[in-house]
Amino acid sequence: MNRTERLYALVEELRAVAPRPRTVGWLAARFEVSRRTVQRDLQALLESGVPIRAEAGRRGGWFVDRRTSLPPVNLTAAEALAVATALAGAEDTTPFSAAGRSAMRKLAAALGESTAEEVRALTGLIHVLPSRTAPSALAVVEQAVAEGTVVRIWYVDADGRESEREVEPGGLLAANGAWYLIGWCRSRRAGRGFRLDRIRAAELSGEPSPARAIAELDRDLAVRVRQAETLRSLRD
DSSP states (O other), X not given: OOHHHHHHHHHHHHHHHTTSOBOHHHHHHHHTSOHHHHHHHHHHHHHTTOOEEEEOSTTOEEEEOGGGOSOSOOOOHHHHHHHXXXXXXOOTTSTTHHHHHHHXXXXXXXXXXXXXXXXXXXXXXXXXXXXXXOHXXXXXXXXXXXXXXXXXXXXXXXXXXXEEEEEEEEEEEEETTEEEEEEEEXXXXXXXXXXXXXXXXXXEEEEEOOOOOHHHHXXXXXXXXXXXXXHHHHHO
């Protein structure tokens, strides 16, 4: 990474975590350069007019002014309400819902006061009952799908039977109000779908998973996916 690329990456890193600060030591480790190099880069950015600031103290560091911490994405009030409502209504079993909650907090902080008040009022009317899925299990499944890693799950089927499965993840599927982990089940030697709210525990094996398209895993699942894509195209 040359200096120009690093300067750009520094700004993006600070923007991504704003308004929280990053220390010089943390940034030096992140970009694999010396603390002195990072200090010079930050000073150059500051002198060029980039709105970064330094905060002293035990929890201090460098940060981007929160008023300029978002990329240039302009949402109308209706769009902001739609995004906030979708995030607020995400159940515990909705993939990446934990990240969605933090995203909603950032969205609300960036809105004008009147729109932010609307968002708070509307999301206050949305209540989601907790699921039985362990948050740690969902996080592991998310990571397995995102990274393409074989995952071991402890699963309870519709009849209450418990089993341990080793799954090569192919993706995530939403159907009839439920989310499923779709993958190749090594125990059954077939494509299977596992409801996320029936996964009691999960752990990564550390083994890279072969790339598998959902259509290759199960014919019935492939039909569902094609039907969903057809409905989506008709709406578009």
